[in-house]
Amino acid sequence: QLQLQESGPGLVKPSETLSLTCTVSGGSISSSSYYWGWIRQPPGKGLEWIGSIYYSGSTYYNPSLKSRVTISVDTSKNQFSLKLSSVTAADTAVYYCARAIYSSGWYQTWGQGTLVTVSS
């Protein structure tokens, strides 16, 4: 059974870089046709798609975040990662990693989410 688990610091200072890793278990991150994505949800607000990556390294990013986001994959560790630079309080959110069918498909498997707070 496929499982995803987010990990990383729960507190990040303003202007610094937020870094999270998603560890995939119960399946290979190198499986064809699947994209691995990051989605966030500020407290009390809706879902926002951040971006996604294929095991080959091909990426898609939300245009509104593209200048600050980098998503990478490490197939040897069955992990993919998110880096968001120059964070502000507006980046405080629960961050989810998830697996999608194709780049434009549906997210069927989600991690439990991890809260990242941006504060000094």
Next chain:
Amino acid sequence: QSVLTQPPSASGTPGQRVTISCSGSSSNIGSNYVYWYQQLPGTAPKLLIYRNNQRPSGVPDRFSGSKSGTSASLAISGLRSEDEADYYCAAWDDSLSAFYVFGTGTKVTVL
């Protein structure tokens, strides 16, 4: 900011039918599949509908999706207390920068 617009809230009594709309444009709903997610309080979203009207295994047939032009709808028939949750539509957007977009979300309350 989302390009898929949903009503902020919807409600009904147990057993009633509730419908949630999702309005988009030609670059997203108009040319791509629509997906629906259910988010119970304090939990990760769960896929409810894929490819406009398909239900994953385990999703009750009380949930149904439809799409017409640049709009889509999710219907919940035989409303139950456990259906009280936030619901989000989503779609791929083929504009200049291709990206995935979620709707603004609808809170369903069972009265």
